[in-house]
Amino acid sequence: MSLYNVQKLLFQLNRDPAVRRRFDDAFETLLADYELTEEEQHALRDPDIGLLYVMGVNGQILMHYAALRGFEWNAYMEAMREGERKYGPVRTGLYTRAQGR
Amino acid sequence: MSLVFAGVCSHAPGITGRRDRADPVVRDAFYSAYDRMRQALEAARPDVLVVVGAEHFANFFMNNMPALCVGMGDHYEGPIEDEAWLGIKHARFPGAPELSMQLIQDMMNDVDLAYAQEWKFDHGIMVPLHFLTPRADLPIIPVNINCQGPPLIPLKRCYDFGRALKRACDARPERIAVIGTGGISHWPATPDSGRINEPWDREFLDKFLGNRREELLAYDDAETWREAGQGGLEIRTFIAVAGAAEGHTGELWFYAPIPIFAVGCTVAVMNL
Numbered sequence A: 001m002s003l004y005n006v007q008k009l010l011f012q013l014n015r016d017p018a019v020r021r022r023f024d025d026a027f028e029t030l031l032a033d034y035e036l037t038e039e040e041q042h043a044l045r046d047p048d049i050g051l052l053y054v055m056g057v058n059g060q061i062l063m064h065y066a067a068l069r070g071f072e073w074n075a076y077m078e079a080m081r082e083g084e085r086k087y088g089p090v091r092t093g094l095y096t097r098a099q100g101r
Numbered sequence B: 001m002s003l004v005f006a007g008v009c010s011h012a013p014g015i016t017g018r019r020d021r022a023d024p025v026v027r028d029a030f031y032s033a034y035d036r037m038r039q040a041l042e043a044a045r046p047d048v049l050v051v052v053g054a055e056h057f058a059n060f061f062m063n064n065m066p067a068l069c070v071g072m073g074d075h076y077e078g079p080i081e082d083e084a085w086l087g088i089k090h091a092r093f094p095g096a097p098e099l100s101m102q103l104i105q106d107m108m109n110d111v112d113l114a115y116a117q118e119w120k121f122d123h124g125i126m127v128p129l130h131f132l133t134p135r136a137d138l139p140i141i142p143v144n145i146n147c148q149g150p151p152l153i154p155l156k157r158c159y160d161f162g163r164a165l166k167r168a169c170d171a172r173p174e175r176i177a178v179i180g181t182g183g184i185s186h187w188p189a190t191p192d193s194g195r196i197n198e199p200w201d202r203e204f205l206d207k208f209l210g211n212r213r214e215e216l217l218a219y220d221d222a223e224t225w226r227e228a229g230q231g232g233l234e235i236r237t238f239i240a241v242a243g244a245a246e247g248h249t250g251e252l253w254f255y256a257p258i259p260i261f262a263v264g265c266t267v268a269v270m271n272l
């Protein structure tokens, strides 16, 4: 699990236009710059927003990736719910203690 | 001259980004409250506005996360988010680097602070400024309290930061305004987005507006997390303002849960 690296990639993508250009033009080489597991690479590539949520990616980082990949707000909400149905509860991080669910 | 204005307000990105999806009656009442706050802020004739916010990984990341950071840039810009997504146009805001430096130097007698000469605003500061300084002409000093994930600064130290800010402002000739922006209960960017614990919010606001320090500092993060969501941890920004306005109580100008904005929408002002 290299959740930190997944979040770092997404943080830099949100923040840095140069990373954004690499995302557009050379996605695989961008991924290769971060130590990521197969599952993480898949989740980013697919993109599997629900799986990224279940992995524990902070929503304040993830919501921008979802928007960038064309998920409208309701679709983003639904993707997270779908992720929980498919992969189980959030594995680590801030949302493991989310209320009553 | 010291503090001439202190208040708090919400900053959720839906407030502007999903404006068309809210009940227009409640939304417009909320927007009017922001506008009333803008008028009160302008009437206080501040030279500078200190915004105590809780950003969401716009500038600070887990590689080097300050608990408390104060901006010292000669200008700032934002939003960092997509303009269409947030519903706010990109703008550049003047800073007040000299005054920042003086305040930081002085406050460091009481609290440990990081500083940043480069800072891009996310919705956490852009949403309040969109309403409060629509011409982007008032110099800004941003402050960030890490509320995104533990380890988090204890509430007591947030109050102490507010006290230190007040004391530092007292020593300056400038007219300084402060707003805090965060919380209150919400579960942003999760499948629970839209959930709001109104009774919890109202109880917190009662303690905040009464500026009852002991009761404010008695909140426990684990309990806040359970009752008010991870977004509830942003009460740190309100508590800093309470510290800056110690000895003064406040007035609630607006509170209503607006689920599509994903937060209990709040505008309140301290009577200084």
Ligand SMILES: [Fe+2]
Pocket (backbone or CB within 6 Å): B011, B054, B056, B124, B182, B183, B231, B234
């Ligand atoms: Fe926030």
